[in-house]
Amino acid sequence: DAGITQSPRHKVTETGTPVTLRCHQTENHRYMYWYRQDPGHGLRLIHYSYGVKDTDKGEVSDGYSVSRSKTEDFLLTLESATSSQTSVYFCATALSGEGTDTQYFGPGTRLTVL
Amino acid sequence: KNEVEQSPQNLTAQEGEFITINCSYSVGISALHWLQQHPGGGIVSLFMLSSGKKKHGRLIATINIQEKHSSLHITASHPRDSAVYICAAANAGGTSYGKLTFGQGTILTVHP
Numbered sequence: 750d751a752g753i754t755q756s757p758r759h760k761v762t763e764t765g766t767p768v769t770l771r772c773h774q775t776e777n778h779r780y781m782y783w784y785r786q787d788p789g790h791g792l793r794l795i796h797y798s799y800g801v802k803d804t805d806k807g808e809v810s811d812g813y814s815v816s817r818s819k820t821e822d823f824l825l826t827l828e829s830a831t832s833s834q835t836s837v838y839f840c841a842t843a844l845s846g847e848g849t850d851t852q853y854f855g856p857g858t859r860l861t862v863l
Numbered sequence: 864k865n866e867v868e869q870s871p872q873n874l875t876a877q878e879g880e881f882i883t884i885n886c887s888y889s890v891g892i893s894a895l896h897w898l899q900q901h902p903g904g905g906i907v908s909l910f911m912l913s914s915g916k917k918k919h920g921r922l923i924a925t926i927n928i929q930e931k932h933s934s935l936h937i938t939a940s941h942p943r944d945s946a947v948y949i950c951a952a953a954n955a956g957g958t959s960y961g962k963l964t965f966g967q968g969t970i971l972t973v974h975p
Contacts, residue, residue, distance in 0.1 A: 780961050782962075791968055792949070837904070841906075847953075848894045848954065848959055848961060848963075852908065854905070856905055857905075857906075
């Protein structure tokens with residue numbers, strides 16, 4: 750399995766505060782993804798990266814920003830957290846970005862916004 | 864945008880039963896992935912299919928490209944198979960960056 754860690758694993762915060770989630774990988778995979786998982790919606794793509802400093806929006810990107818300054822780290826920032834952003838966040842990586850490529854998932858971060 | 868539908872949403876079985884989970888998608892794909900999410904939350908890839916059939920142990924995955932349909936079968940089910948099973952479609956054509964569209968998942972519970 751790819752070495753993918755996420756931090757923090759759990760976080761409780763208040764509405765309006767900024768929050769940054771970190772995804773760290775040791776596999777030198779070029780592609781990285783941030784998803785949120787909510788009951789009734791399944792996994793949905795927030796943002797993705799196809800290289801250092803190369804990022805783009807996914808289907809649910811409003812209220813989120815990302816940065817990737819080095820291959821191994823992909824940061825997800827909630828500029829001003831809202832209760833609708835309470836979710837479980839997963840990071841994933843892939844080597845080639847082809848549709849046939851396996852994505853490797855991190856353990857997830859459970860975020861609660863009060 | 865691809866729409867991915869799974870059925871059933873919930874499935875309860877007795878140990879030893881043969882299980883089938885279905886996945887349908889709306890537009891052409893380059894690949895169909897099956898994932899497993901254990902109660903603790905971790906998500907692992909089980910299969911990637913672009914055609915035909917794949918088998919790994921008691922798990923079998925099939926895909927019918929013409930009908931835009933895939934199935935995941937579990938033979939001789941066991942309580943340790945209890946998990947959420949998720950299918951995900953990778954769209955065909957263009958530069959997709961490996962983006963996937965996920966089904967909502969099937970919650971499988973296998974009782975001893």
